[in-house]
Amino acid sequence: MNINFIKQDKQLIVEITEEIDHHVAEKIRRKVDDEITRYMPRKTIFDFSRVTFMDSAGIGMLIGRYKMMRLIGGSLEIVNAGSTVSRILEMSGINKIIPIEKMAM
């Protein structure tokens, strides 16, 4: 499980180096939720530059974290999604509620 957190100015950056499927999404969810409840960031940023694969489990995981950030009055952002991951994000319409940026910060 390769997940790295960077905390700075109430921003939580989540760097994932893993193929995001149902098996991995459950682990990411637990770790990220743990980090969010402890750090209470204003913004959580998922850095997808090292994610080479994602299926619908990733969509569910992102929507869940989006809801959680809304609940604590913060926001969620996705950065550096490659073309494979971008296709899934667009197909799900998730890009209409979660900002997807090209470059990190």
Next chain:
Amino acid sequence: MYDNEMKLEFLSKSSNEAFARITIAAFASQLDPTIEELADIKTAVSEAVTNCIIHGYEDAEGIIKIKARLIKNTIEIEISDTGKGIENVELARKPLYTTKANLERSGMGFTIMESFMDDVEIDSVFGLGTKIIMKKKIKKHLVELKEEEFAGLGGVG
């Protein structure tokens, strides 16, 4: 009949999701697909296998079977479980439809399979199990054939 065929059987453990999609992708690579075509196949297999685990067996232990066949430049993938079955297949295919919203499912699995593969057949009997048959034509192969033909013609003329 078929140019090549393989079968795979494994336990319905979520750790096998990656194993299944990587194995089928390795088999499919015999057709010399593009990186994008291979990603499509991996994603569709991942969706179908995950559905067997989450919905078919509802996290109890069961067996998932995959058969894959190559017919010319088409790959046909059959993924089946002997779990719960689907009550309403028409409804299940609809985008955003899920019976497990509590588990953070988005209801996009079948929509993704349908848009990444050329054909998706759902064969399910409620109470008995589900079989998904997906087909995808690897188009790069066609382009190469045309180039060969073209080269052949050039040689004659």
